[in-house]
Amino acid sequence: MNSSLLPIRENIISVRQKLRGACLRAGRSPEDIELVAVTKRVPAHVIKEALAAGVTTLGENRVQELIKKQEVLGTGPQWHLIGHLQTNKVKYIVGRVSLIHSLDSINLAAEINKLWLEREMQCNVLIQVNISGENSKYGLPAGEVCDFIKEVALMPSIRVRGLMTIAPFEEDPERTRPVFSELRLLSEKLSIKFPEVKLQYLSMGMTNDYTVAVEEGANIIRVGTALFGARIY
Numbered sequence: 001m002n003s004s005l006l007p008i009r010e011n012i013i014s015v016r017q018k019l020r021g022a023c024l025r026a027g028r029s030p031e032d033i034e035l036v037a038v039t040k041r042v043p044a045h046v047i048k049e050a051l052a053a054g055v056t057t058l059g060e061n062r063v064q065e066l067i068k069k070q071e072v073l074g075t076g077p078q079w080h081l082i083g084h085l086q087t088n089k090v091k092y093i094v095g096r097v098s099l100i101h102s103l104d105s106i107n108l109a110a111e112i113n114k115l116w117l118e119r120e121m122q123c124n125v126l127i128q129v130n131i132s133g134e135n136s137k138y139g140l141p142a143g144e145v146c147d148f149i150k151e152v153a154l155m156p157s158i159r160v161r162g163l164m165t166i167a168p169f170e171e172d173p174e175r176t177r178p179v180f181s182e183l184r185l186l187s188e189k190l191s192i193k194f195p196e197v198k199l200q201y202l203s204m205g206m207t208n209d210y211t212v213a214v215e216e217g218a219n220i221i222r223v224g225t226a227l228f229g230a231r232i233y
């Protein structure tokens with residue numbers, strides 16, 4: 001990608017405008033929605049442009065990439081791990097991330113708990129839920145989240161802050177709406193069941209579908225392509 005031609009600032013303005021539109025339609029306030037700039041595959045010098053243009057939170061989906069970029073960009077920005085996390089990689093990110101979006105197994109929770117406990121810290125996590133049921137997606141089936149929360153509640157260094165999902169890609173983003181409304185309903189149900197857990201965040205919506213997600217209650221959106229252009233693999 002030719003970064004010097006990327007109008008990052010314009011892209012941010014455009015995403016924020018669409019976000020405002022979705023908020024207006026839903027009777028919500030744009031300040032209540034956190035934009036996570038997804039920077040996987042985006043080089044550090046391009047990310048700097050985004051930070052200069054007002055982005056405050058960066059989302060990476062791979063541990064090694066996150067660490068490399070954090071060495072260059074520092075801990076001024078908030079760093080979120082948004083992708084699948086292998087248990088054996090948790091040790092590399094202790095103290096480096098403010099939110100993990102992708103908690104999806106008890107083994108992973110136990111490892112996070114152990115390592116954060118050693119530092120007498122708490123780790124903020126979202127539970128990833130596979131609402132659509134696609135085989136290709138990580139995340140717990142919706143029906144297992146309740147028992148999962150019960151078990152994780154016994155781990156003192158894990159702080160469950162909410163739920164996350166990835167909707168299937170749809171040409172027409174309107175078709176993702178049921179996935180997002182289902183995650184919101186699940187969160188509402190669980191909040192009644194576990195008032196002490198404070199399920200505050202719904203991380204849902206990406207470039208293709210974030211406006212629909214916001215209409216359905218997302219308060220964290222994870223946007224890459226709309227800010228940085230198509231990723232080159």
Ligand SMILES: *Cc1c(COP(=O)(O)O)cnc(C)c1O
Pocket residue numbers: 038040061082083166206207208222223224225226
């Ligand atoms: C890549 C990625 C995104 C951003 O996707 P875009 O379509 O580029 O906005 C969001 N969430 C997760 C978990 C991702 O891996």
